Amino acid sequence: MTRTAVSNIRNRPKAQVLVVGGGINGVGTFRDLALQGVDVVLVERGDYCQGASGASSHMIHGGIRYLENGEFRLVQESVVERNRLLRIAPHYVKPLQTTIPIYSTFSGILSAPARFLTHKQGKPKERGAFLIKIGLTIYDFFSRDGGSVPRHKFHGRKKALAEMPQLPANLKYAATYFDASVHNPERLTLDVLQDGEKAGVNGGGATSRASNYLSLASMDAGNGGTVTLRDELTGETFDFSADVIVNTTGAWVDFTNEAMGAVSSYMGGTKGSHIVLDHPELLAACNGGELFFEHTDGRIVLIYPMEDRVLVGTTDIDANMNEDAVCTDEEIEYFFDLIGHVFPNIKVTNDQIVYTFSGVRPLPRHDATAPGFVSRDYRIERRQLPASDGGPSAVLSLVGGKWTTFRALAEHMTNDVLKELGVERKVSTAKLAIGGGAGFPDTESGVQMWIKSHMSSTRDADRTAVLLTRYGTRAEDVMRYLDGGSDRLLHSSRELSVRELEFMAENEQIGHLVDVLIRRTSLAFRGLVTGELLNEIADVLAGPLGWSAAVRSEEIKHAQNVLDRFHRVQVHSLVA
Ligand SMILES: Cc1cc2nc3c(=O)[nH]c(=O)nc-3n(C[C@H](O)[C@H](O)[C@H](O)COP(=O)(O)OP(=O)(O)OC[C@H]3O[C@@H](n4cnc5c(N)ncnc54)[C@H](O)[C@@H]3O)c2cc1C
Structure with a gap:
């Protein structure tokens, strides 16, 4: 099997920047750097988007629940990026009407600040209408940059049940607002990648090159910081050198740093699973939108139509990185239970599950903080490398980074890399259509x-x-x-x-x-x-x-x- 993508890298085994990891954040950074005319190579050890980027809840959202964690910067950036992605990637990112069923008026007002201060779940206390109203008002405020999506609305019981008759009869209100969903995250990742590859084609050969099934195996400090890349399909290895290395390997960032001879303990990933159901009654009950609600344990969970199927998720469990992330029987029980919580008359059985998937969120190390309260914001860690002839000067590691904010993160990471290289930014990606979105x-x-x-x-x-x-x-x-x-x-x-x-x-x-x-x-x-x-x-x-x-x-x-x-x-x- 001829692997042109690998040959292109092996035949010229150097670049200004090596991006390691082909999830959405690595690929987004690759595209941005390529657009600035930087000579950049990306390697992904499996297929593009096979990590957390292929295991998300498919939401492009501000993350209303992060307001409870006090993450105002992140929510504002996420809402702005959501609105941008609706414009620059309209082929895959679509508005998503979201409904929150509400069962009380004032509940949760006292426990929310407590949760915010202690970052512990404590005894779950349901979030009532008042608290949700405050959150949605802040959310709308952040969204005022051009108003890609309508503002939120509150409905009383009668109207809510008329629109979604399968909701529980003890419902008091329903709040409806808009976020967005990415229908095809894998293809959006590929589109971003191909934009990056195209940007580097300039007559004499590509300056931006990428290959999947090519991993960073090790770094040889004694050989000027040369890294060894391994073709995961053939087992062959070769040396490669770059001025700057970008480590966007998600939940595996620490492992990648270790392979490069540096111990880091930035990461503390949490596992989340989903099931996909072929269930026409549940599909109809969703009325074309997402149900986003609090389960009995206080977790915010979701049910929503994806094409002709229904997506249900998700869990948030400290991950064991030595085990495969897979959806367990207990998680399936949890999902069936949460469906019963919001649609008490709808029965779900195992044979209606057509697919399950699971992934590890690349969250920062969080010690005693409960998984649901770990910051979803991102940061970039810089490691200076010893001066060497022709070897990399620094490794920049990404800690965190959601799907929704990938463009903004890529912009930050690219700016940091450009500073390392002493190069000026030429192009902004803020309004640039992505691939088949043009x-x-x-x-x-x-x-x-x-x-x-x-x-x-x-x-x-x-x-x-x-x-x-x-x-x-x-x-x-x-x-x-x-x-x-x-x-x-x-x-x-x-x-x-x-x-x-x-x-x-x-x-x-x-x-x-x-x-x-x-x-x-x-x-x-x-x-x-x-x-x-x-x-x-x-x-x-x-x-x-x-x-x-x-x-x-x-x-x-x-x-x-x-x-x-x-x-x-x-x-x-x-x-x-
Ligand atoms: C259950 C769940 C639900 C989520 N829901 C949402 C959501 O609704 N909305 C949202 O915005 N975000 C969501 N997220 C978060 C989002 O999916 C991730 O934060 C984001 O996709 C991370 O992308 P990444 O590129 O940083 O990491 P990843 O996608 O994990 O990519 C890292 C890549 O590095 C590769 N790699 C590892 N080691 C090496 C090596 N040595 N050499 C080469 N390659 C290597 C891996 O194979 C992997 O493909 C969710 C995440 C999960 C798990």
Whole structure:
């Protein structure tokens, strides 16, 4: 298998900056640096967005509950970034109507300041209407920069139950406000990455290069701070040098520092899980929006529609970094319980779960502070390296950093790197459209017109809509590729064609078959993976990726194993 992305790095094994970690924060930093004309390389040891960035609650939000922790700076920045992402990434980031069911008027007024002061959960005391009103008013105030989303509203019991009749009858009020959700975080990450790669293409060869399945294995202090990179698909290693190293390896930041010969104890990640349900009654009960509410233990949890499925989450448990993050039976029980709390008449069973996922939040070390009260803000730690000839001068480690704030964080990190390099910023990313968000229609009728104008004799409206949803306006590039040869839809899914898989193999750094199921499409998330699909995808990818019959079988087994072990999805392959 030829890995062009790895060869591009191996053939010129130096750059001004090496970014380690291909979650949204590393990729965002890579794009920003590339836009400034910096010679930058990014390495990700697995697939892009396979860490916390692929395990989030999919919310692009101000984080109303962080007001309780006194994190006003973070909430303000998050609300501003939410509004920005709605504008610059409208293909994946959409407004999300959110409803908070409320059962009392004044409850929680005394316990909230106590929680704020002690950062301990204590005995849960429900948050009442008064407290929620204060929070939403501050939230609206932070949102006043252009008003991308409507202001909050309070409804009495009658109106709330008329809109959502499955809510409990003892409800007193419902507050409705808007946040946003990212429908396809994996593809948004890829879009940001490809923007970064494009920015570096300037005639004589790319100055911004990135590869997945390439890890930072170690640093040799005796060899001028040269690092060793390892190709995780072939096991091969090679040396690489950079002036500055950016460590955006999320919950693994301390491990990465250790691999570079420095002990740090910045991180204290917490695990969170979600389940995805195929449950039409629950989907209907959500009325197209998110339910965001307090469970009996005082945790804020959520239920909301994602395409034709319902997402339920999440937990917040101190993570053991030596164990895989997976959704446990206890967590599933907790989720069923919270659904019963808000929709008492809706029953949920295990066979309605089509997918589960779990990840570790890259939070700062927090010792005695309860997980829910650990700061969600981010900071950048700088480590000066001993002077060496040609080696890096500093390592900048990111501690924290939410999905919502990735652009702002990338801007901060880039500014710090530019200072190290003595280079001026040239471009701001604040208003720059991301990938297939450029020219994306901003109304439903605009979307329909776009679809109509991109249909062809071989592409009906449904297929065109799938491509627009998956790639945004970058679908035009994909369609040009599809039209360059004869194509057909797979037999096992109307959502993928043979040439589209070939396009992914050529342009999207597919390392394993499972990457297509989890991170290039939403087929796994929606519970649509079958044995037939595995075999068909393997057959198509085998050509462009150079898989022998043995590798093809291994890839099917690997996909089955990942789906079973990390997502509780069992797929029986038709062919061994
Ligand atoms: C359960 C849960 C719910 C969340 N919900 C939300 C939400 O609704 N909204 C929101 O804004 N945020 C949310 N977050 C937080 C958000 O997802 C994360 O903070 C963010 O994605 C972190 O991105 P990152 O790039 O810093 O880290 P990661 O995405 O974890 O990326 C780090 C990457 O580094 C790679 N890596 C590690 N070691 C090496 C090495 N040696 N060499 C190369 N690569 C390496 C890893 O493979 C990984 O891909 C949630 C997080 C979780 C876990």
